[in-house]
Structures are given as C-alpha cells and as structure tokens.
Amino acid sequence: MLRMAQKNFGPFLLNVKTKKKDLNMSQSINFDPIRLPPEAEELRLEVRKFLAEEIANGSFDPSSTILKSGFDREFSKRVGKRGWIGMTWPKKYGGHERSFLERYVVTEEFRSQNAPVTSHFTADRQSGPVLLKYAQEHIKLDILPRITAGDCCFCIGLSEPNSGSDLFAASTKATPTNGGHLINGTKLWTSNAHQADYMIGLFRTSPPTKENRRHGLTQFLVDLKQPNITINPVRNMAGKHDFNEVVFDDLFIPEDHLLGEIDLAWKQATSELAYERSGPERFLETYYMLPELVRVLGKEPDIRAKEGVGRLVAQLHTLRRMSVSVNGMLQAGKEPVLEGSIVKDVGTIWEQALPSKARELASFIDDEPGNRTNFDELLQFSTNIAPKLTIQGGTTEVLRGIIARGLGLR
C-alpha cells in the first residue's frame, strides 16, 4: 500500500476530512465502471441460444424485422415463458426477482437482433413498474402476471394535440361521476394504442394552480377494449402505422383504476425517468446499420472507412459503459435521473447520426451487384425513422433542461 496511507499522510488526512470538497458539483456526475456479474453473462448465453432458435424456426428475420411492425404477441408469450418479462418484479406478481443488470442483458441482446418485442416492451419497461408502485393490490394481481406471461400490451397516453413536450398542458378531462370518472378528450401520437390492451393515461382532474402549473393531473389505468374509445391510425413518414389518435367520449373509468393520488401525477413521474431513459434501447434503435456497414465494407476497407468505423464503435462502447453504469446504480437503489438523461441525450443523438455516417462511409465501396441491396434498404428505412429518435420519450431540448437543472443552472 502507499506510504502516504500508512504514515506520511496521517496529519494531512485529518485536515482533509473537515474541508469542503473542492469539486463537489462534478461529483454529482458519476459513472462507476460497473461490470456485468457472472449470472448476467450466463443469462446472455441462454438468451443468444433462444434467439438463434427463434431465428432458425423462422419466427423472425433479424435483417428485416425492423422493416415490419415488430409486434408479435406469440413471440412475447414465448419470451414470457422463459421468464424474461418483468424480470425484476416480485414473484408474487409473476415477476422473477432478478437484477436490473440481468434485465439489461436480455434487453440489449433482443435489441441487437431486432427481435420483435413491441408487444411486451412498454409494459415491461414502464407500465408494469408504475402499476407495481401505484395500483391497488387486486389490479396488480390481475394484470402484472398477464404482462409477465407476454400476453398483455400497454401503451402510454401522454401527448395530446396541444400538449407534447409540455406534458403539464394536458387537457383531456377526467370528471368525477358515480363510482369513478368520465374521460373526455384526445390523446395523440400514442404508439401501439391500436394493438394494446391497456393505456396508462394522464388526465386533468383539476385546473393548474397559480403556484404550481403542474398541479391537477392524475394517472389512470384505462382498459382499451371497450366502447366510448375510438382509435384512429396516424401513419408516419416511413409508411408505418405506429402512432394513433385516441379519442375518449364519456369513457367510464372505475375508482379502483386510479393510479396514485388525484391531482399529484407530477410527483409520481420523475423517479421512473431514470429507468425509461438509460436503457440500451436508447442508443440501439439503428444499431443494425453498424454490422451491415462492416459487412459491405469488407475485410480491408480504406483508411477513411476504418477510421469512421473505429470512431463509431468507440462511441457505442462508451454509451454502453454509461448505460450499464446507470443500471448498476438503479440496482443499488439510487435514482440517477441526471445520468439517465445524459445517456438518453448522447445515445439518441448517436443512433440518429448513425445512418448518415454509414451512408458516407459506404460511399466508395465497389458496387458489386447485390452486395449493397440489404444495406441500402436498411439505410433508407433508418434514415426515414431517424428524426423521431431525438423526440420520442423526451426531446433533446427537454433532456438538456433536466441536465442543466442537475448542474444547478435552473
């Protein structure tokens, strides 16, 4: 051990203890070099084997799933059977009480192979944890085991025609009525509403107050399979049906579907953000372009392409280390909201830029017939969807506001 720790530094150390830390603010940004534990690495091999079998059975084709909807409830059920949905939840509700780092491995392996996870992913990542925290016991016992079985799809009802990034401007109303609430209004850009069983919606129960404009919104669990709800498709510019407009016309929601406290949804939202923003799905949405680029470049690319690929891989490695680190903090019971926002900001900008970088780096490859076909198809698609990456789940601007607050600037 160092001499200083033994003798020379004795008197120094006493002084240091009483002194205010010099760089106290920068300590609030913390990315410990966390490694995945052995059980997570064992799990990785199981997941790879499962995915290889699924691909071999024709359940999905990793080179083309992204061009399709990614929604496959039968696939989700098989995933549920393996115990890979709701992995961190209590066993009592169908969960498996495994670690966030194990869940991390499952998520990143599925993403890297473009596995069709749409049917269960929202519930697994976000809606389930909200229910665990705020739903009544009989609701939890009813719904959570269906989620973990891969047989229950959720969507999130936040945005409205006049309320996007500014969530607290939501105006869809929940009016008290006998035994519950009546919902009237419209949610917009609701991904997968047309295929979902439930929505967790944010509705207005009171006007905002002068002191707190975030006051007056309440979270509810909405069963989508009933009348008084109209779901209209909104096709996106890549030609896919993902978004929807969801119109509520005197929809009745029973009292026990209330999640948390009336008017206080703003207090409930923040702690989930670290989960939502720090996962590998926040930088892997266009990952398929990278191995495809490596494939078309061949074994001996020119120096320009080598450098470009080297930089992209170094950047991706960095993102992954940041993301694993945040998940390690979650596992340790911390709430790394700032770090989670940083991962999403850097990650989404990276995945957004990846298609255009791949396009540039592939400029000088030999156009042998057929070699580029798949690359070009994926490039078209990823270029088309790239704009949404820095919008969905919190825009770049919103994230930077959160980071600035973390730095003490606001």
Next chain:
Amino acid sequence: MSDDNLLIDATTKIFEDLCDPQNINAAKDDSWKQLLWKALEESGLTSAWVPEKFGGAGANISDGFRIIEVAGKFAVPIALPETLLGGWLLSKAHINIPKGILAVVPTRPRDKLTINSNGTLSGQARGVPFASEADHIVAVLEDTGSTKVALAARNTCEIKPSSGLSGDPRDTVLFDNADAISVRELEGDLSYRSVQLMGATIRSVQIGGALMAILELATEHAKTRVAFEKPIAKFQAVQHNLARLANETAAAVAVASSAADTMSNSSNNDEAIFFEASSAKIRTGEAVGEGTAIAHQVFGAIGFTEEHILHRFTQRLWDWRDDFGNESEWAVELGELIAKNGPEELWPLLTKR
C-alpha cells in the same frame, strides 16, 4: 470513509496546497515545481506503481489511476503521470527505480527507437512530455521479437527543447549511440503495444479529470456572470451548451474509468485491453474538442486571457489528446480490427464485458 477516498483526498490536498491553478498561473517563477515534486515524492505518489522491492510505494494499478485523475482535475503541469508510467515500466522490466523525474519515450506511435549490438540506443522521439525536466529517460524498444525497457540518464541523450500548446515541455529526444544504465526485457506477455495502451489510458483518465474541472469552472461562471441583466446561466442557449459539456464530460469519464478498470483487472494481452484503451483515447479525444470549445464559449473573452486559468486546462487537454496516439490513429486501428473480425464478431466484442 473508504481507503479510496483517503487516497483521493490526500492527493487533492497536496495539489490544493502546492499546485492551485490560480496560484501557479500568477507565479513569477517555477519555484513551486520543486516544492510540489518534493511533496509528491515524499508521500510515495510518484512511485505508486512500483512495488516496494523495486523501491516504490507499491500501490495497485487502480489507485494509480485515481491519482492521475486528480492530477487531471488540477491540470498538473509536472511529470507525475510520466513518472508513474516510467516506474511501472521499469518495475515490469525488473529495473530499480531511480529517484527523480522520469520521461517515457516514445509517445508517438510512429517514432521508433533501436538498440545497437553494443547495447547503446539510437533513434529519435518527438513531442516527449517533460523530457527536459526529467532526470532519467525510460525508453521502450522493440528488439528481435521482444520488447525491452531501457533506463538512461537524461544527459546521455540530446534534448531539443520544444513546448506544447500549454507551454509544458514537449521535447525532441535524440539517442545517438547513447549509453543505457540498464536494458531489460519486459516481463510476461507485455508488448510494445501494451505500453502504448497504458499511456493512452493514462491520458484518457487525465482528460476525464480535466473535463470535470472545466465543467465545474464554466458552470460556476455561468451562475455568477451577469449579462442582459441576468446571470447567463438563465439563458437556455447557455444551459444547453453546458448540458452538452456535461454530456461530453460524462462520456469521457465513463469510458476512461472503464479502460482504467480493465487495465487494473485484465491480463496484459487481452483483446479487451486494446478495445477499452483505444476506445477511451478515441472518445476522450473527441470530448476534448467539443468540451473545450463549449467552455471557452461560456467564458467569452475572459477565458481567452492569459490571466484566467481556463487555458491551463484547455491547452493541456489539447496536448494530451496527441500523446500515445490520437483519435484518428487509434480509430484506424480499431476499425481495422472490426473489419478483420467481420460483422458477426462486432456484437460479441462490444458485450464481452
């Protein structure tokens, strides 16, 4: 308080007392350097990576990186990381460490030194940090399939003085049949490349530390500097710039500490070491470009003066990204490996750890 914090706090205390950026920026001469070096040497910090049997303090690798990160936070302008690396190399070649400052050559990937049949050294190394301030030069050489370490007194080689952007020495070192005090083979499977990767990791960790410092400086400045009748921190454009600086700092710190952790816990010739250390040097180098530009933007004209301490950090950050391979050099090597491995091996490489 854990031992980790004791080490960090004690190192911090030395730099606060003897190497405060404000004080040394205003210092009329270099007399602070001797005091600082004496304190570091007496505390054992300069020989942290040398086992006790070779005359060092015998700390582990990760402790050494903690010291280096703190040195980065203070933009320490003396050869502490160089001496740590030199000591590490000497001990890995079973050569006793001399007292005093060490400089390591080469620090540029394309500079090569050779050992002559009579045991003397020849060749040239450019841009060597602190060579003119060193008592001894530690040279790494590839010789008939093995990697050797040579210890030479500084006065046996010719030093052509030069300086980097920061004004710190970055000299050309010429060996012309120079006598070595000792030449020994590196132990185990350590190679020429593993030395470069160790150097790259050291610089990455320093960069992470210095970026933390400029993030702190720029944030504090934005909170207190008033323009258009309010602190500039209240302007969204400034907030978003500082958020980007935080992003770059976070990325640099994360990738550098991951590489340092890998150096501390992996066997020497592991592909993981190459992957982690080259990635760290690439990504921290990129963060330097983005991060220093933002910090200067926030400070405006004030930060462009000699009087302000910002340049003590930004100029050294620019210097450090050129040592032990810059972003482009490592990116080409990493890209070459990825291409050679083929697309199926990319994901397994990324997820190996």
